[in-house]
Amino acid sequence: MAKQIRYGMVGGDLHAFIGEVHRKAINFDTRAELVAGCFSNIPEYNVETAEAYCVNGSRVYDDYKEMAAKESAREDGIDFVSIATPNFLHYEVAKEFLSHGINVVCEKPLCFEIEQGEELVKLAKDKGLLFGITYTYTGYTMTKVMKEMIAEGKIGKIASVSAEYAQDWLINELSPVEGAQENLSVWRKDPKYSGISNCVGDIGTHIENYVHYVTGLKIKRLLATANTYGHALDLNSNIIVEYENGVNGAYWCSQIAMGHLNGLVVRVFGELGSLEWQQEHPDYLRFTPKGGAPQMLSRGDGYIKEKAGASSRIPVGHPEGLYIAFANIYRNFISALIDKKNGKDVSGADFPTVSDGLSGVKFIHAVIGSAKNNSSWMEL
Amino acid sequence: MAKQIRYGMVGGDLHAFIGEVHRKAINFDTRAELVAGCFSNIPEYNVETAEAYCVNGSRVYDDYKEMAAKESAREDGIDFVSIATPNFLHYEVAKEFLSHGINVVCEKPLCFEIEQGEELVKLAKDKGLLFGITYTYTGYTMTKVMKEMIAEGKIGKIASVSAEYAQDWLINELSPVEGAQENLSVWRKDPKYSGISNCVGDIGTHIENYVHYVTGLKIKRLLATANTYGHALDLNSNIIVEYENGVNGAYWCSQIAMGHLNGLVVRVFGELGSLEWQQEHPDYLRFTPKGGAPQMLSRGDGYIKEKAGASSRIPVGHPEGLYIAFANIYRNFISALIDKKNGKDVSGADFPTVSDGLSGVKFIHAVIGSAKNNSSWMEL
Amino acid sequence: MAKQIRYGMVGGDLHAFIGEVHRKAINFDTRAELVAGCFSNIPEYNVETAEAYCVNGSRVYDDYKEMAAKESAREDGIDFVSIATPNFLHYEVAKEFLSHGINVVCEKPLCFEIEQGEELVKLAKDKGLLFGITYTYTGYTMTKVMKEMIAEGKIGKIASVSAEYAQDWLINELSPVEGAQENLSVWRKDPKYSGISNCVGDIGTHIENYVHYVTGLKIKRLLATANTYGHALDLNSNIIVEYENGVNGAYWCSQIAMGHLNGLVVRVFGELGSLEWQQEHPDYLRFTPKGGAPQMLSRGDGYIKEKAGASSRIPVGHPEGLYIAFANIYRNFISALIDKKNGKDVSGADFPTVSDGLSGVKFIHAVIGSAKNNSSWMEL
């Protein structure tokens, strides 16, 4: 019995971590089926991945351009493609599928250049296609609760934002060992593969997207430092932003902050209270109403249960984890796809879009631009 | 292309929380396929669930006995059945499938009576069948790390154990409101549906199983109080255990402990250090070596990475959550099934078995027996 | 200019940790002056301590009996004596001063034998003297807030109690090293110096006193295990109590629980909510109202500020620490002393009394008695 939605994937073979996450996240809900793919430029990996997911051999492609062309020509062609290639291919693959009229979900970053991003935004709009970006952390239940509480005025008018994304997995880059493995450095040195930024591009953009998602605030301008510690690209960056309403926020991202694994922490302070969310403990949301004590909200508390709605899949107290965040993004994308097929309005769909992806690219350019220009303000 | 393993399910229609968890957990890995089911005694639910998972109508059964008979007769019959029915049916369903030579995975508790449990253990053994019990929390990566560290002697000889499982979802039972919804009470009052215990049976057994899993300690005797607060069955229980090696431990389980959601916390103290794990923050393990400061281990730290092995599916710092714990249990069960098919020894397989299920039933009877006998020691 | 209250001290020379704590705690408020002492049986220590506190040489005594006699005979004799001797001397010193009509503050434990405790209670009552016991933890601001919130019904009728006091400083006793320093063992082996219990007497009694102080619950009976690990006295004990109202609680105390420094943690669960206090983070109180999220109350929050009243000495957010807990006990004792001098009623004074000390002695005897009697229930 066929499922409602058919999808294909470019990149993300079994040996690539993120491809599996995408497929399992889609599998969480039972409406979409993987039917085509160009998973790897290594033929054996390509076939192996297809077999693991029972993809018919006739729809396993060596070339993503061939895949876009053939799938768009089939009656039962894919409804959307999920792009899980290395970053430097995002732009061209997305453009190819959009051009063939196929909806897209793409890993972040959307692309490297602002002009590329603007082109993709325009293309999606002109073709009337859905284009989702997997900014994972917006999929967590408590992220959505945070967004709703702010929208409802629970913390009042926002007065200050403090956000950070700290990791330590590149600490070795601070004190390189003679003769040690250099793969990392290759990626870090060649803008062809990494664009103009390493740390800001990889994790700083999550801060930018997350804060925008939960608060609705838009950055007007920013200034920044970006530390390379002798390498070609940044490993640590401090950023001060000014939103369009004149409020300031401070962002910090780092891949050399020993003691932090995947520490996205966002705190929003308003005139009536504050909210804090930590990615490593995603089922909790610290809420302090003005005049009261800090409360540790979780998915199932009375008030929250309603807010969390369908995003929460299991009883409170049972950790949901990253897969469910991912699954929520895909579920909302697929729901919108079904609605669109049925002629419904999907303008209110709750998933990060190509426009969010473009904002991320602009953010990266502004941060690196400021850092290279004596930390002066850069307009966005 | 067919998957390696075919499975069926009894109970667990789409409207039942736990059935979905089982199916998604199995889906995490790509080796088993749902091909048969008797998901509900409500025909529409049964069909609806089958359709959601593309189960062929000819293998959707109204009666689990028919399912056991027909599936065992097919060449392409199911390799195992997953039992997600209400607790009072576990025994008879498991017995039926075992009798027909089909491997079983069953939700806990295994059954209500010790004799039933012993019968199932014997049946599985005589038939040479695998029988897994989904004691979920043993599937977490850091649980396995804890087990390995104890086995390796990292905390030395065990001197004391402190474990608790605190929830608050039944706090209303302490002050029942006139005319309020009484469904809960029905379940709580009729031993036909709940056996002799509510709280100890539902969550106390997780403590018993978890401590045994990570330490290897076997309970020799125990004494207990069990509080019913005017209801037929227990809602809160304090237990002191004595293991076969003479060491004592204290267990506490409660469903009326306001402020605790799903608080399984296990602390093991040895002569060389201690380990503590909390279910609500499952990616961390607090380790204090003698003479040192407490350390917060997580899945990816050097030493741990190796220990965690295949149990850890995503990079450290990204929360894994309950589904992966579940998936790990099923993965190990399915691996053992494949090994068994290939004639390999599966005696070292890492999943909770029917014997663990029987230990749980004995534990429940000892606790309730002691509580009813002036908290005197009960041998296990 | 003379202060309102004059006090003396027995024991607690400069080389003894606890003597200094007592003196500094008294010094926190400016109403009492140290004017006499018998600080040590080592003459140089005695004199040295006297000089450090400007105690006039004529009131430095070699013998506490002489001190009691002479001070009671002086017009300007001490108003109270603070007893900071080793535990085995508490009884005789307290008795001596009471007999001479001098008010007493004594370190816990009050004494070793129940009969001794009863004698001291009677003596204080007959003489109309104040007798305080420094159960330190009742002096913390948030402890008093906890007590008041429970008294006000914020958590409703109590349904369960969970309390522990875990330390690790005696972990070496689990694996004694040949030829190592044996001082500890001497103290632990001779009941003359330590009474019948080590761990329960030293820290278990703090649990007993704390729970009683905040809840008002009285223990009707208890059962226990007590682990000696080959030594003469206990190092770890699990206790189940039944209060006079039929509710159960579980206590655990340990000096071999690696990873715990001075971990007194008390949780009280009621039908309308729960409260949790941790000694290592004493400025906070976790309160979960039924139907709400856990809140982290601290000393200065609106509602709490009023409750905390005079106990809180510095603005919230600035840690108060152990000295202030101690100072609060002495302040209340000294206020009562002044009130008594002025003929006021002091029956509502808020400090632990000789009766609380006696309860502690009874508790110790019940725990050790139960442990030696196959963990059977012992009435208190």
Place this chain on the structure above:
Amino acid sequence: MAKQIRYGMVGGDLHAFIGEVHRKAINFDTRAELVAGCFSNIPEYNVETAEAYCVNGSRVYDDYKEMAAKESAREDGIDFVSIATPNFLHYEVAKEFLSHGINVVCEKPLCFEIEQGEELVKLAKDKGLLFGITYTYTGYTMTKVMKEMIAEGKIGKIASVSAEYAQDWLINELSPVEGAQENLSVWRKDPKYSGISNCVGDIGTHIENYVHYVTGLKIKRLLATANTYGHALDLNSNIIVEYENGVNGAYWCSQIAMGHLNGLVVRVFGELGSLEWQQEHPDYLRFTPKGGAPQMLSRGDGYIKEKAGASSRIPVGHPEGLYIAFANIYRNFISALIDKKNGKDVSGADFPTVSDGLSGVKFIHAVIGSAKNNSSWMEL
């Protein structure tokens, strides 16, 4: 019997919180005696405070200038004066006592203008006097451990600093209520009383001092935003600093960050590990060595015990609190005073000095200057 050191106090009557803290902190150790004072310009408060501390009436002054003159003329005059007046008087009072050859301890901020600070530094140097500033947080035991660990290279060369000081007590200033109490605003609006900054001056300087104390890093330049929310002075400020060695750090201070009481948090990241200290839980220090898991060090752990040395006054696990931090600063100041009297070198004395005070004033001016100059870099 006279104590070794005599001191006087200007400001800090019994009704002023901080005066009491100073006196109790000095009292913690038994070497200094309060013998003179000009505690308040309200005569009754002045006398009342003197009496509470048994200060002889002849040394209670209505005028601090008279006090400086008369005390400096006495044979038994004060060895040092402690200044606890409102901030705007610090400069003139300190100058007066220095001019009369009396050593000084002064609350922070040292003064309002850089020139004033430079004058005080020069005066103290020329006169050969000790001048301490009570930057409280440097007195905590774990702060000193952090300083020593960094000095010993435990985290290697510093690569990044993240520090914040968040409070919420002025959140009402974000949404002023018509007709509400306006005292605060008076202080905030008149630079005569508050200088050029509110938040940065009050708490931002603690960050500056603390980071310098533990790391030894000196700020070369900084840029900042400072938010006034319609008031005359700042309530929230984001700062990016560049130290002389080229490393960057980010500081944030706020008095409107709901949910934070007195949240000074300092994190230092090096090439070999990181250290984090939180003022609200001052007895702990989070240390993550490269390649290892985070450890929660506390005052008494083997390695630490030695480092903490005399700063730690009570056994680990017993919270020390703010008073001991204060007492440690005074103790080191008084020890230096005694050493100086005895002709010893005191250049290595461990307490914040007038030079640190001057650095704070320069920091305030740079932050406010940058904020008013489009957040451009300001050299220090």
